[in-house]
Amino acid sequence: MSIEVAQQELVEEFSIFDDWMGRYEYVIDLGKALPEFPEQWQTEANRIKGCQSQVWLNMEMQDGKLHIDGTSDAAIVKGLVAIVLGVYSDHSPHDILSAKPDFIKDIGFTDHLSPTRSNGLHAMLRAIYQKAGEFASS
Amino acid sequence: MGVPAKKSFSYPIEAIRAGFPALHQDINGSPLTYLDNGASTQKPQVMIDAISQFYSHDYANVHRGIHSLSQRATDQFEAARETVRSFINAKVIEEVVFTTGTTDSINLIAASFGSAFIAKDDRILISEMEHHSNIVPWQILAERKGAHIDVIPVLENGELDLDVFHSRLSERTKIVAVTQVSNALGTINPIDEITLAAHKVGAKVVLDGAQSIAHMPVDMQALDCDFYVFSGHKIFGPTGIGVLYGKQALLEAMPPYRSGGDMIKTVSFSGTEYNVLPYKFEAGTPHIAGAIGLAAVMDYLSEIGMENIEAYEHDLLAYGTHEMNKIEGLRLIGTANNKAGILSFIIEGAHASDLGTLLDHQGVAIRVGHHCAMPVMEKFGLEATSRASLAMYNNRDDIDRLIAALQRSIAML
Numbered sequence: 001m002s003i004e005v006a007q008q009e010l011v012e013e014f015s016i017f018d019d020w021m022g023r024y025e026y027v028i029d030l031g032k033a034l035p036e037f038p039e040q041w042q043t044e045a046n047r048i049k050g051c052q053s054q055v056w057l058n059m060e061m062q063d064g065k066l067h068i069d070g071t072s073d074a075a076i077v078k079g080l081v082a083i084v085l086g087v088y089s090d091h092s093p094h095d096i097l098s099a100k101p102d103f104i105k106d107i108g109f110t111d112h113l114s115p116t117r118s119n120g121l122h123a124m125l126r127a128i129y130q131k132a133g134e135f136a137s138s
Numbered sequence: 139m140g141v142p143a144k145k146s147f148s149y150p151i152e153a154i155r156a157g158f159p160a161l162h163q164d165i166n167g168s169p170l171t172y173l174d175n176g177a178s179t180q181k182p183q184v185m186i187d188a189i190s191q192f193y194s195h196d197y198a199n200v201h202r203g204i205h206s207l208s209q210r211a212t213d214q215f216e217a218a219r220e221t222v223r224s225f226i227n228a229k230v231i232e233e234v235v236f237t238t239g240t241t242d243s244i245n246l247i248a249a250s251f252g253s254a255f256i257a258k259d260d261r262i263l264i265s266e267m268e269h270h271s272n273i274v275p276w277q278i279l280a281e282r283k284g285a286h287i288d289v290i291p292v293l294e295n296g297e298l299d300l301d302v303f304h305s306r307l308s309e310r311t312k313i314v315a316v317t318q319v320s321n322a323l324g325t326i327n328p329i330d331e332i333t334l335a336a337h338k339v340g341a342k343v344v345l346d347g348a349q350s351i352a353h354m355p356v357d358m359q360a361l362d363c364d365f366y367v368f369s370g371h372k373i374f375g376p377t378g379i380g381v382l383y384g385k386q387a388l389l390e391a392m393p394p395y396r397s398g399g400d401m402i403k404t405v406s407f408s409g410t411e412y413n414v415l416p417y418k419f420e421a422g423t424p425h426i427a428g429a430i431g432l433a434a435v436m437d438y439l440s441e442i443g444m445e446n447i448e449a450y451e452h453d454l455l456a457y458g459t460h461e462m463n464k465i466e467g468l469r470l471i472g473t474a475n476n477k478a479g480i481l482s483f484i485i486e487g488a489h490a491s492d493l494g495t496l497l498d499h500q501g502v503a504i505r506v507g508h509h510c511a512m513p514v515m516e517k518f519g520l521e522a523t524s525r526a527s528l529a530m531y532n533n534r535d536d537i538d539r540l541i542a543a544l545q546r547s548i549a550m551l
Contacts, residue, residue: 019167020499021496021499024499024550028550052522053489053491073489074489074491075492076491076492076495
């Protein structure tokens, strides 16, 4: 599934809900379904700064694609990690760099999870795009 | 323990709530439940009207005009100072300095009193529960002067360890700076005992009134502290206005803090003569409308009676504590015997930021985080708590909505 299709599917999934509590419930459930994140990956280098809660992303190249694992100690943010991984993990750095993070706005996250609320969504995306940039140029 | 009974005194809660327009709105589809009063308070219509009236009809600069409007503005500004004096029962208006807020007031003391009266190896005694604004200015002063900071530790229940307080007081202690009410724990500190002991060794007492001024009567002459500081916005007044109370003799002896217009009597290149109190500490055009708004709020509060507000909030805190203790896995942080309306808590398995977000989506405004009091959070081994903080306009419905929203949030997490 391309990044664009994954983004479109997310937007559709979220449009089913008519209130934000329902959306949060869904976000939290997505976080609970994330694969386990080993403790040895919870390093300072993997920590995403700029979040009220702790967020870790572990990124490595596997067969030419950026594989991303992640977690957070807060449930909503962990769900956001799951959403971001579902969109960006296991794609080539080139595909990641050419994808726009429009789904954030389309889901309505910009109104409800703006950068000033320090949930780390933007910091996570920045880290992923930056890592993709490093691998693309190496 | 049963549900605390409602007190018998009549408290005009409905009329009070009606006087605060911001309380009557929906947030994310639910009626606003505003429980972030520790951070800042909502504003009564009487305050909004006073500022509007001033800017619409009475505005000019103060203390310098020959024209009528300037005189009118000056009269109102100085009347506001008298209102503040009366509200905190200072002896004279010379003891009431307008600042931009608590932080500004503490910085003024640290910079001015500190530069004149703190020397190498002097000691400054503060408590572990202080807000950063009552820690950092003293650290900077200590570093500048080669003085030392001593700390009064906090006990498990959130009270100060007074044994250690007494043992750390010495002839070298020049300043004791403590908060009257802890913003993170709600503890009301035993100011009488602290002040008496501090004065015995010749130390000056700085009280942080940010979390007490809106919640209980404060009387400078009874407290006998040397300095008392608070912010207007935490007592339903405007942002950007605050007060420094200082005993007159001390303020007289202190050098100016900031310099410029209004704080001088005469200026020449051979020497400048400073203005009298309180203007010596009020360089530049002051926040005139802020002072007028603050005075309007204080008049309003005096009508209701601070002792009535204190009793009402005490009752509401007892109710809130009782209801919160029913929630499984919830632990209150700060269980002092003498507490103001602050309910700081953690819930097992629920991150504070999740609770804050989910509560917001149910219309409930609380604060989550370290509350700018990182040392005391570290003491309890916590990075963050959730904090519901009460004010005069909260009621039992607010508590009930908080509890219901918490329960729904916990079920989701």
